[in-house]
Amino acid sequence: PGDYDVVIVGGGSGGIAAAASLLKRRPSLAIAIVEPAETHYYQPGFTLVGAGVFTPETTRRPMASVMPSRAKWVKQAVAEFAPDSNEVVLADGSRLRYRALVASPGIKLDWEAIPGLVETLGKNGVTSNYRADLAPYTHQLATSLQKGRALFTQPPMPIKCAGAPQKAMYLSCDTWRRAGVLSNIEVEFHNAGAVLFGVPAYVPALMKYVERYGINLCFESKLVAVDGAAKVATFEEKDADGNKQRVEREFAMLHAVPPQKAPEFIATSPLAGETGFIAVDPTTLRHTRYPNIFALGDGVATTNAKTAAAARKQAPVIAINVLSVLDGKQPHVGYDGYGSCPLTVERGKIVLAEFGYGGKLLPSFPGWLIDGTKPSRAAWFLKERLLPPIYWNMMLEGQEWLCAPHMLETSSQPAE
Numbered sequence: 001p002g003d004y005d006v007v008i009v010g011g012g013s014g015g016i017a018a019a020a021s022l023l024k025r026r027p028s029l030a031i032a033i034v035e036p037a038e039t040h041y042y043q044p045g046f047t048l049v050g051a052g053v054f055t056p057e058t059t060r061r062p063m064a065s066v067m068p069s070r071a072k073w074v075k076q077a078v079a080e081f082a083p084d085s086n087e088v089v090l091a092d093g094s095r096l097r098y099r100a101l102v103a104s105p106g107i108k109l110d111w112e113a114i115p116g117l118v119e120t121l122g123k124n125g126v127t128s129n130y131r132a133d134l135a136p137y138t139h140q141l142a143t144s145l146q147k148g149r150a151l152f153t154q155p156p157m158p159i160k161c162a163g164a165p166q167k168a169m170y171l172s173c174d175t176w177r178r179a180g181v182l183s184n185i186e187v188e189f190h191n192a193g194a195v196l197f198g199v200p201a202y203v204p205a206l207m208k209y210v211e212r213y214g215i216n217l218c219f220e221s222k223l224v225a226v227d228g229a230a231k232v233a234t235f236e237e238k239d240a241d242g243n244k245q246r247v248e249r250e251f252a253m254l255h256a257v258p259p260q261k262a263p264e265f266i267a268t269s270p271l272a273g274e275t276g277f278i279a280v281d282p283t284t285l286r287h288t289r290y291p292n293i294f295a296l297g298d299g300v301a302t303t304n305a306k307t308a309a310a311a312r313k314q315a316p317v318i319a320i321n322v323l324s325v326l327d328g329k330q331p332h333v334g335y336d337g338y339g340s341c342p343l344t345v346e347r348g349k350i351v352l353a354e355f356g357y358g359g360k361l362l363p364s365f366p367g368w369l370i371d372g373t374k375p376s377r378a379a380w381f382l383k384e385r386l387l388p389p390i391y392w393n394m395m396l397e398g399q400e401w402l403c404a405p406h407m408l409e410t411s412s413q414p415a416e
């Protein structure tokens, strides 16, 4: 308990990156990071654990090891926000006062929303790369399955890394193709949404793999129940007249992605917007009502792809604008909505989706090196070899020469 220049809520990708970025710019800042978890996860690695490319150990580190040494780690959960008195209330009832608040609370995986799912995860052929401890089971199932039906599901948006449900599918299909058993396996993709991927430029490349693997696409089909023992999944679909109907599918393997929503302590707080996520200006990332509150990562109500890549670009924007506000000035840099989704279409090749607000393509590389709309070996190399050290050693350490924020026109700044 005490007074800080900046209190950061959440020690995940966004929280640690923002703290590191702030301290790099102003080492004298008194910063507290409120984070109850012992372990920090590199979640983008879960897909490759599910494919047997990474070991689970490479995706996790002790939280203590990623905490910036100059920040104070408050090992508790935030229970409530009291923005009018510039305080957060912790689980034990104590309070922290701040001059500026940065929230990066992540998104809640709502496993319980699917009756029967929690009980059967990790057995009966039911798995999910969305849980660190289950990703190895995905690999185990993919390498042992010889025949039968494999179901892959995607819940309604918003979800983190919207490509991850199909990444798990393509990599499993590739395993079956290499083992020569793909023709014995009936693969279905049940997507609660209406399109394969939200940005059309990447769809043709993905469709080639859908055809190559013989995947049956079922759009507007939402997983609503699982009977693990009977190996039956129930989906809600629409019939020809648009009426909802329930369809049961037997399976040998089910890769389920849970519905996702704003964490409860955010949704019920004064920080929440209509959807329960934190209401911020999409460019400055400043809260729409509280001028000394900023937020980044999966927990904000912006329309960018919820990815660690987005948090990497948001962190310096937050840091510069927070310092500006601490100095009595206006935010003066902006975020363009950049997010990235490396779609692992086969072992060794990736369709590297990189885009900003409105689906605008924002490639990081010249087309001759990586053309994001085509499967590429260079993009796989990036994902497997370069992005993990970029995450641990650069993003979490405030080394951000790859992420220059754009300057805002001073004329567009509202007066204080």
Ligand code: FAD
Residues within 6 Å of the ligand: 009, 010, 011, 012, 013, 014, 015, 034, 035, 036, 037, 042, 043, 044, 045, 046, 047, 076, 077, 078, 079, 104, 105, 106, 107, 129, 130, 160, 161, 164, 263, 265, 296, 297, 298, 299, 306, 307, 308, 309, 310, 311, 340, 341, 342
């Ligand atoms: P997180 O990193 O989830 O951190 C949130 C933190 O808040 C946690 O540490 C949590 O303990 C803490 N917290 C929760 N409640 C409280 C509380 N009450 N008080 C204090 N702290 C609290 N991104 C990519 O860029 N590329 C990819 O290829 C990619 N693939 C993915 C694949 C999978 C299977 C998954 C699950 C995610 C993937 N992502 C990917 C997404 C990426 O991991 C997230 O977008 C990123 O971690 C978001 O950062 P965050 O800080 O918002 O949330």
